[in-house]
C-alpha cells in the first residue's frame with residue numbers, strides 16, 4: 065500500500081518535471097538555448113495563479129488566467145533578452161539567464177512580499193479517492209497525473225502530426241532549411257518559447273496546492289528538470305517523458321525507503337543519515353550513471 | 368623492406384544506411400605519394416578520418432609501420448608518426464604562426480607538464496618550429512597572429528604544423544582547397560619538395576596537382592576503391608573514366 | 621614605466637597599505653571586506669584556470685569551495701571536541717593547525733576534482749555544464765543530510781586556524797596571509813599562461829580536435845587542470861571558513877557556483893588579473909546597490925545580462941586591449 069502510494073507520488077513528481085523539461089528540451093533542441101530562467105516562469109505562473117485564484121475565488125479561473133499571462137511574460141522575455149542569446153555560446157546563455165533568475169526572484173519578492181503563498185485546490189478535488197480498498201489517495205494529485213499524461217499525449221500529437229510539429233522537428237535538425245521553406249523562424253521560436261512558458265506555468269499552478277509558492281521555488285525544480293533533459297537526451301520529448309518518470313520515481317522512492325533500508329542494515333542512528341544523504345543524491349547519481357553509459361542521454365535527438 | 372608503411376584492409380564505415388566506406392583496401396609504401404581521388408561524397412574524408420583515428424571503423428584494419436593501430440586513439444597515432452592537415456583550415460587563431468608550429472613540436476618533445484618555464488623561450492621548441500616555417504616559406508611571417516594570415520598562408524602553416532610532428536606519413540585532405548592558381552602552385556611545389564622523404568595520402572580534386580605529385584592513384588566512388596595504379600594506368604582506365612570522369616569511352620581526356 | 625606596470629604597482633601598493641589606510645580613516649571593517657574580496661578572487665583564479673584558459677565551463681565549482689571549507693571546519697570541530705575523526709584502520713584526530721588543515725582541504729578537493737573531472741570530461745558542451753552542476757548538487761545535499769556536522773544549519777568554528785607565529789584572529793594578519801596566497805596564485809597563473817602546460821590548455825580551448833591530431837593527449841591535460849583548479853578553489857574555501865568562522869551547505873549552493881562564474885567573466889576570462897578585478901567589481905556593485913535598495917538583485921540581474929551581451933571580454937580584458945594599443 066505504502067509502496068503504491070509512493071509510486072504514485074513519484075509519478076506525480078515525474079509529471080511535473082516533465083512539464084518543465086518538455087519546454088526546456090524544446091528550447092534547447094530547437095534554439096540551442098540553455099534557459100536557466102525557465103524555472104522563473106514556473107514561479108511566475110504559480111504566483112499569478114495564487115493571486116488570481118484568491119481574487120476570483122476559483123482555482124480553475126486562476127489557472128486560466130495564469131497560463132496566457134505567463135506565456136505573455138515568457139514571450140516578452142524572449143523578445144527582449146533571450147533572442148540576443150541564440151547565437152551565443154552556452155556560457156553566455158548560462159550567465160545571462162542566471163541574471164534573469166536574480167531579477168525574477170527579486171521582482172516576485174517585491175510584488176508579492178517575502179511570505180510564501182498557498183493555493184487551495186478546487187473543492188471537488190480536495191478529497192481523497194480510494195484507489196484500492198483501504199488505500200486513499202489525494203484526488204488532486206491524481207488530477208495532476210491525469211493532466212500531465214494528457215499534456216504528454218497532446219505534445220506527442222503536436223510534434224508528430226501537425227505542421228507546427230513538422231517545423232519544430234525540422235528546426236531542431238536544420239535551421240536553414242526551415243528558413244528556406246519561407247517560415248519566419250523568429251516567429252516560430254517565439255511561439256515555441258510561449259508554449260514552453262505555458263507548460264512551465266501549468267506545472268507551477270499545479271504545484272501551488274502541494275508546495276509553497278515562494279521566491280526561489282523555480283530553482284528547486286529547475287535543476288532536477290535539467291537532470292531530466294540530460295538523462296533523456298537534449299531535444300527529445302520522448303526522452304523528457306522517460307527521464308521525468310525515472311527521476312520522479314527514483315527521487316520519491318529513494319526518500320521514502322532508503323533511510324529505512326539503511327537503518328535496517330546498519331543500525332538506525334548513523335545509517336538513516338547515510339540513507340537520507342543517498343536519497344537526496346539519487347537523481348544526480350542516476351544522471352552520472354546514465355551519462356557514463358550513454359554520454360548523449362537515453363534518446364539522443366540528433367547526431 | 369617490402370612491407371607497406373600504411374596498410375588498410377577491408378575498412379568499412381556506415382552512416383545509417385549509407386556506406387561511406389565499403390571494404391576499402393589500400394596501402395602506402397614508404398615515401399610514396401598516394402593520391403585518392405573521387406567525386407564529392409565518395410568517402411575520402413571518411414577514409415582519412417579512420418586512418419587518423421577520429422572515426423572508428425565498423426570493420427576492417429588499419430596497420431601502420433607494422434602495427435595494428437585500428438583501435439589506437441588519435442594522439443597516440445600522431446606520436447607514431449602519422450600527421451594530418453584538415454580539409455577546413457584549423458590553425459590556432461590567437462597564437463602567432465611560430466607559436467602554432469612550436470605547439471606541434473611540443474606535442475612530441477617530452478612532457479607537456481611544464482608549469483613555470485616560459486615555453487616561448489625554449490630554443491628546443493622554437494628552433495625546430497622556425498625551421499619548419501622556413502621550409503614552407505613562412506619564416507618571414509613567424510610573429511604574425513595566425514588569424515591575420517591569408518588563406519593560402521594558413522594552409523602553408525597547417526603543413527608546417529604537420530611537418531613539425533616529425534611524421535612518416537602525412538594525411539592531406541585537399542591541401543589546395545579554396546586556393547587561387549598561384550597559391551595552389553606554390554603548395555604543389557612545397558609538397559613536391561617533401562616527396563620521397565615523407566609518405567603522403569593525398570586527397571585532392573585538382574587533377575593537375577594530383578598528376579604532378581602522385582606515384583600511385585586510387586579512385587574512390589560510392590565508398591569503394593574501384594581502381595588503383597600508376598597515374599597513366601588510372602588515366603587510361605575505362606571504368607574510371609566512366610564512373611568518375613563521367614565521360615564516354617571515346618572522349619579525349 | 622608602462623601604463624600596465626603603473627597599474628600593477630599602484631594596485632599592489634594600495635593592497636599593502638590597505639590595513640594602515642583603513643585604520644587611519646577609521647574604516648576598520650574595510651579590512652574584512654578586502655579579505656573577503658581576495659578570497660573570492662582566489663576562487664575565481666582557480667576557476668579561471670579551466671574556464672578562461674581551458675574553455676571548460678564548470679557550473680559546479682562551489683563544490684570545491686564548500687568542501688574545502690567543510691574540511692577545515694570538521695577538522696577543527698573534532699579538535700575542539702577532542703574526538704578522533706576516524707579510528708579505523710588507523711586513528712586520525714582533528715586539528716586546527718593551518719599547516720595541516722589547509723593542505724588537507726586542498727587534497728580533499730583535488731581528489732573530488734579527480735573523480736568529478738574523470739567522469740564529466742568524457743562529455744562536452746552543455747553536458748559538461750550540467751554534470752558539473754549535478755556533482756555540486758550531490759555534495760550540497762550530502763552536507764545537508766550530514767547531521768553529525770550540523771546538516772542544514774551548518775557548523776561553527778570554535779576558532780580560526782592556528783598558524784605558528786601568526787594570529788589569524790588579527791584582521792590585518794589574516795588579510796596579509798590571504799593577500800600572499802592571492803599574489804602567489806596570480807604569479808603562478810601568469811607564468812602558467814606562457815608555460816608548456818598553459819599553452820597546451822589554451823590550444824585545447826581553441827581547438828581540441830586539432831590538438832589531438834598534433835599528438836596531445838588532451839584529456840590528461842584537461843583533467844590535470846581540473847584537479848589543480850579544484851585544489852585552488854578548495855584553498856579559497858578553507859580561507860573563507862576561517863574568515864566567517866562558520867560553514868553551511870550554502871557554501872556549495874549552485875548560486876555560489878554561478879557567482880564564481882560571474883566573477884571570472886566580469887573580470888575577464890583568460891587574463892591573470894581578471895578574477896581579482898571581477899571579485900572587486902562584484903563586491904562593490906553588491907555593496908553600492910544594496911545601500912541603495914534592499915532589492916539590489918533586481919538591478920544586478922539586468923546588469924549581468926547587459927554585461928554578457930555587450931562586454932564579453934570583461935573589465936580587465938577591456939583594459940588590456942586598451943593598454944595593448946599603447947604598449
Ligand SMILES: Nc1ncnc2c1ncn2[C@@H]1O[C@H](COP(=O)(O)OP(=O)(O)OP(=O)(O)O)[C@@H](O)[C@H]1O
Nearest residue numbers: 382385386387405406407408409410411412413414
Ligand atoms: N557525420 C556524418 N553523418 C552522416 N553522413 C555523413 C557524415 N559524414 C559524411 N557523411 C556522408 O558520407 C559520405 C562520404 O562523405 P565524405 O565526407 O567522406 O566524402 P568526401 O569524399 O570527402 O567528399 P568531398 O569531396 O565533398 O570532400 C557522404 O555521402 C556524406 O554525406
Ligand SMILES: [Mg+2]
Nearest residue numbers: 411412413454
Ligand atoms: Mg572530403
